[in-house]
Every structure is written in C-alpha cells, then in structure tokens.
Amino acid sequence: MKVPRLPGALSAALLAQAGTVWLHHTAYAGATGKPEQSEAGIGLGLTYRWRGVGLDLSYEHEIGANSAPTISRARDQLLFQATFSR
Numbered sequence: 001m002k003v004p005r006l007p008g009a010l011s012a013a014l015l016a017q018a019g020t021v022w023l024h025h026t027a028y029a030g031a032t033g034k035p036e037q038s039e040a041g042i043g044l045g046l047t048y049r050w051r052g053v054g055l056d057l058s059y060e061h062e063i064g065a066n067s068a069p070t071i072s073r074a075r076d077q078l079l080f081q082a083t084f085s086r
Contacts, residue, residue: 008050015043015060040064054083 018040043060062075 008048011047013045013047015041015045015058017041018064038065052085054081054085056081056083 018038020036020038022036039062041060041062043058045056045058047057048055056079058079060077060079
C-alpha cells in the first residue's frame, strides 16, 4: 500500500526559553517593585509551508516562578499564525 504524500514541507520543534529583563540597574528614591522581571517556558511547535502559505502552531507552558506582570495568570498558551506571500 502506497502512503499518500503531503505537498510542501512540515517541520516540528521543541522549545525551551528563559529570560530576564532589567528594568533599572540602580534603585533610586521612589522606585517601586523588583529591578528585574523573569519568565521561563517549554513547548513544541509545528510549521507547514506550501506555495507561499505558512501555518505555524505552537503550545507553550510556563515553568518556574514568573515575576513578569501579565494580564492573565494562565500558565499555558496556544498560538496559531497564518502567513501568505507571493
């Protein structure tokens, strides 16, 4: 039995990221909050490209303590992006 072939290119990736942003290096009179914000996460992504069409899907899960202020306290994100080019 012959397996049907999908046109285009499909790729997968494992993600691991961590970072810290320094807001100010020296505390000054009236400064509030921590001088840095940190965040880390892991996840996976899929990318499909065919004839100028790109589809990207990624899932990310926050790990560790998150000191960055966010609108939502959700620890998981699912992102989808479609791109078109000529």
